[in-house]
Amino acid sequence: MPVTVKTFATSGEAAAALSSERDARYFGGGTLVMRALNEGDIAVSTIVRATDHALTRLDVTGSRITIGAAVTFARVLAERELSFLHPVAASIGGPAVRNMGTVGGNLFAPAPFGDFTVALLALDATVALQGGYGAREMPIEEFLAGRARMQGGLVLSVAFQRPSSTEAFRYRKIARIRPKGAAVMTIAAHVPSSGGRVLSARIALGAMAATAVRAKGAERALEGRPLDAATIGAAASAVTEGTSPIDDSLASAWYRREVAGVHLRRLLAGEP
């Protein structure tokens, strides 16, 4: 069924259009919204686009990294300064999907999709949102918790601190088909350490709830301790705390719960 397409030159105008129309969806790379339209989703009557160049901005020079919402995964992969995120971007779709899908759109991807968002949650990113009243920033955790109820906001960019070392950020996507397959689960861990002990830990899980979630039990088990077998074992036993895995054709919720600890252990121990 035809829909109304509204294209604006600025993100402000697009945000205003989104907040004034209930059935309007923002159209980014197309991998979510066009999919819904092709499926005949009648909940979408208007799609809103912005050609604003600010949305494709990438600021990677300093310790604080900002990625515009319209930056594609292919662009993340082409940016040498973002090499720690290359395994994340490369785990999403095939090359065509990576040429289209955007970092901003990934924040809205339903489980088991949204791998990039799992990494952003582990990195404690902030999400810059343009609402009807102006722009504001919020922690990604708050954004994800309110995502289902969110009306009329437009994501402008995400920002986060660059991990202090390459060992501090780890990522693993468990899929049944390689190199391209949706996630049985996705795990991202930001575990900076000093003097052999974990300073602070943020573990994020994908496909283990409706949105990416933190494994706070595992984080507590790691903090202040050396990353040895006993600590990793304790984190692995606590990994499912607060999760409610999805049940789909890739894996049952039971299976996801059973194997989450195994995959977290392998990730933290650096095992293949």
Added chain:
Amino acid sequence: MAKTALQFRHNGRDVAVFVDGGANLLTTLRDGVGDMTPKFGCGQGGCGACTVLIDGEAHLACLTLAETAAGRSVETLAGIKDGPNLHPLQRAFMEHFAAQCGYCTPGMLMAAKALLDHNPAPTRDEVVNAISGNICRCTGYDSIINAVLAAASGGRARA
């Protein structure tokens, strides 16, 4: 609902069509332009049968909003041969039995072309990655991978 006028380059020629609001590029190419080489497989971005090149990069036509192709160059399988001569990839696909039912072939060829245009001498892993978004239910992929490698090395077999 009003239709939108759309102009873009299709295999090196300018085309102008009218599209419905929210129409995807695949429908536009097939029904509007009459180019039947991009196939409809899933409409969900899962199969790659509709892969086309937009400004030289692989895109899924079924997930591309037609209007976003305005003024851009869209290349499909219909445009890759040179006059009566098949593209080296097409010849390699024939020689290596890389098609059985053939439904995935247009998408496979365009995904492979996107790779070879950027990387004329890919490794096997790079070929596997390049066609990872394209599903083939017949061949088991090996013959396709071998065909792309053969095309890359100008028809000579590679280790």
